[in-house]
Amino acid sequence: VIDAKNNPVVKSTILSVLKSVPFFGELLDSTIDSCLTTFQEAKRQELIDLILSDVTITSDMVNNIEFIFNFAKTIEAVNRLASNDKVKYFANLLKNGYFVSDKILNDTFDEYLRLLSMLSYREIEYLWFLYSFQTENFGTAKERGEYTRNFGACFAKTFNCGKFDYIDVYDKLSATGCVQKFYMAYPPTIQKVNDGYYEDYQASD
Numbered sequence: 001v002i003d004a005k006n007n008p009v010v011k012s013t014i015l016s017v018l019k020s021v022p023f024f025g026e027l028l029d030s031t032i033d034s035c036l037t038t039f040q041e042a043k044r045q046e047l048i049d050l051i052l053s054d055v056t057i058t059s060d061m062v063n064n065i066e067f068i069f070n071f072a073k074t075i076e077a078v079n080r081l082a083s084n085d086k087v088k089y090f091a092n093l094l095k096n097g098y099f100v101s102d103k104i105l106n107d108t109f110d111e112y113l114r115l116l117s118m119l120s121y122r123e124i125e126y127l128w129f130l131y132s133f134q135t136e137n138f139g140t141a142k143e144r145g146e147y148t149r150n151f152g153a154c155f156a157k158t159f160n161c162g163k164f165d166y167i168d169v170y171d172k173l174s175a176t177g178c179v180q181k182f183y184m185a186y187p188p189t190i191q192k193v194n195d196g197y198y199e200d201y202q203a204s205d
Contacts, residue, residue, distance in 0.1 A: 043084050044075060050091030055099045067098050070109050077117050085121040119176065126169055127178055129158060 051057075061067070074090050081087065093112055097104035104112075116124075133151055152163040159165075173179040 040079055043078050043081060043087055046084055046087045047075070047078050047091050050088055051094055051099075055095055057099060061099060066106055070094070070097075070106070070113070073110075073113060077113060080117070083121070086116065086124065089116050089124060115176065115178070119178075123173060123176075126159075126173060129155065130170065130179075 062071075071094065074094055078087055078090055090113075093109070093116060097109050097112075119127075133154060137150065152166060155161070155166040156163040170179045
């Protein structure tokens with residue numbers, strides 16, 4: 001468990017100030033310990049519940065060294081989350097990686113785990129929006145300009161922003177390797193690969 005209370009920065013700044021209040025220090029210690037324990041347990045329980053939902057797990061699936069180590073790494077990543085928003089994505093990585101017919105490669109798992117840890121929840125939502133929009137709409141527009149206008153308008157409505165803000169969003173996300181930027185008059189497009197483990201996105205300028 002990541003013990004945030006014992007982080008040197010937290011101990012030397014926030015906690016030291018709060019503990020200077022008479023009779024408050026001891027109460028603060030017990031309260032923080034209780035809150036951290038409850039929070040970490042809730043995230044881990046949600047992870048396990050999501051992994052076990054809608055899948056039949058056999059002993060052969062989990063009784064191998066690779067899965068055990070990667071499960072432990074996933075737990076560690078979940079422990080570091082400041083909220084439980086991203087827990088479902090870590091659960092899906094384990095489910096899609098080890099509880100389907102084609103098991104994920106260990107190096108691939110490490111790459112996706114690192115990517116999920118790096119991306120914010122909002123950035124993941126941006127990527128999912130791009131994938132979902134193309135899946136539902138690409139090829140239905142009469143011409144490319146119509147598709148691009150529809151995408152910008154839908155993005156603005158979904159994320160409460162300007163209709164051209166998506167350009168900057170996906171331009172920044174291109175640095176992660178999840179979005180590929182093409183300098184041509186095409187709308188943002190995506191191609192899904194690797195059985196759902198990863199989406200290769202292509203975004204226009």
